[in-house]
Amino acid sequence: MKLTQLETPALVADKAILESNMQAMADMLAGTKLRLRPHYKSNKCAAIAHRQMELGAVGITCAKLEEAEDLIDSGVEDVLIANQVVDPGKLRRLAELAGKCRLTVCVDDAENAEALSAAACAAGTTVHVLVEFEIGMQRCGVEDPALYVELAKKVDSLPGLVYDGIQAYAGHVSHMCADEERRTQTEENGARLRALIAMLEKAGLTVRTLSGGSTGTSRIKAGQGLYTELQAGSYLFMDSTYRALDNLPFRNSLFLLTTVVSKRGELTILDAGVKSLGVDQNAPVFLTMDGEEIKVDHSAVNEEHCKLFSPDHELSLGDHVLIIPGHCCSTVNLHERLYLFEGDRVVDRLRISARGMSR
């Protein structure tokens, strides 16, 4: 089938670029101590997670228990939930899941660690733990190094739990446009982490794992020799936000295929909006089917429409437009299917198996 025969809006990915992004990541990490543990939140397709494992990923990172269940149900055997799990019912399920694979979860609270330990003991399983360190994102994690060491020692002492090391995700750095700015910030964070690791080792703890990092800081972290695991996810697809960053070897592979449904003078209306396009980051970018960027004076994304005000471009009713989403992760979550294409042909369709799995 031709790509333009898909009913729109349709989420599509260029298979060759997707593969070349995976290869670029493997090349970047080759010969370094940094191993890839790609984040599932960006693609939510079990089929893609398995392809990443084939290409050398040590396991998969995910955000939610439901995503971990989806991954483990598909056969992935090493999963990190890079988040805190608090609900008692979820803790029971998490502890049960740990009997099926190597399962790691983040902790930043002593009582939560105790509840997790109790659940693991009840299930007769071992849960691996990364104690999260607040590295400047102002989100979860322990901020004070002394309190961090105290919590790590507690986790290390609790039955059913294994203290593996540190989760430190500097999400605020990943979208800084200038490579230099990302580099400076990553080095400053590195100094804090080295000091923390020294304190942990002095306290008799072994830090086997330091996990974090994103697409934006991937090259910098590969050269830093500090982190052991990289949680990048967006490198597969990229988006208009990551596209604005310099010095990344990844190209945009993800597009929303849309149709022009109304036309009046300089105004063109597409059949896709907020319900099929993530709008939590930058504005989308619009391309013709030849890949040429459509220059717009301004654009707006309504619920089921994009409005393009473009005096320079001639689009007609029924024409197709490819949209580079502002944010790949929130866009993928809106779709059931991801169509892969080569040239102008649809060559595969992947189920977005963890779509909407936010629990």
Added chain:
Amino acid sequence: MKLTQLETPALVADKAILESNMQAMADMLAGTKLRLRPHYKSNKCAAIAHRQMELGAVGITCAKLEEAEDLIDSGVEDVLIANQVVDPGKLRRLAELAGKCRLTVCVDDAENAEALSAAACAAGTTVHVLVEFEIGMQRCGVEDPALYVELAKKVDSLPGLVYDGIQAYAGHVSHMCADEERRTQTEENGARLRALIAMLEKAGLTVRTLSGGSTGTSRIKAGQGLYTELQAGSYLFMDSTYRALDNLPFRNSLFLLTTVVSKRGELTILDAGVKSLGVDQNAPVFLTMDGEEIKVDHSAVNEEHCKLFSPDHELSLGDHVLIIPGHCCSTVNLHERLYLFEGDRVVDRLRISARGMSR
């Protein structure tokens, strides 16, 4: 089951408030010429559409062909697709659907009208048409009244099509906060529409239907005596954006139930973000389980987290927080299930049957 036993994030609605909003709408329209054709985009639950029909709705409005298919498959017999349908495959399906119910679609282009006519003739069905008038939203529709009359005459003459009247949706007015501002703008638009109707009647056309309007302008349109159909959808649920409008008789019934998963000083982290909360309009509002508003210095919505900076409020790990979404329509679209509650009990669970149906 208790409400707080639901795994979070969970989309929940207060059943009594939902019912009272439906009653308030019925009361508002009683004795006027305005009939309710509520918009499916806001709830996407076939069960709710049927309840609206029981309470006197003349039919249902939807945005997309897939939504129409969902409604018709559930037994709704009068559906308006308040949008342009251009794709040839979709036109064929639309024409077939018109054999199962009274189906109306919007048109703003002569060639599109011809393609629709051809599809109806091929299917042996009749498709009702509202020609869309651009009433200031800068989206679909014909702007020039003379061109509008020309297109309406063309539609009226085409086999398989019936010209029913005008679609005129002033979406840009619906969120103006002051009632006075919405009223002035609605009256100005009313004058334009009266002039258009006079031109259409002079040309020998009958305008049986004038459809449009939203929750924000519902009371004004009820008193105006001009529109025949009101396409309000959000009145069921409301949200933090509609909550800011004065003089509306509807109360917030929709909430996202969340859990505190991390806590550090004045910072509280909830287990829900962009992937379960629509962020295309205003910021969300946070409530305790007692319905008390949590005052926040500022808040941020990440992919799977809300961050609340709140010096005044004591929340603990595992506590529940109810979020009033910034936009009900884009929030509903992210969920598979809507739980109804009465007091602190879950009393029903509705399937969000048209979730993600953007084609």
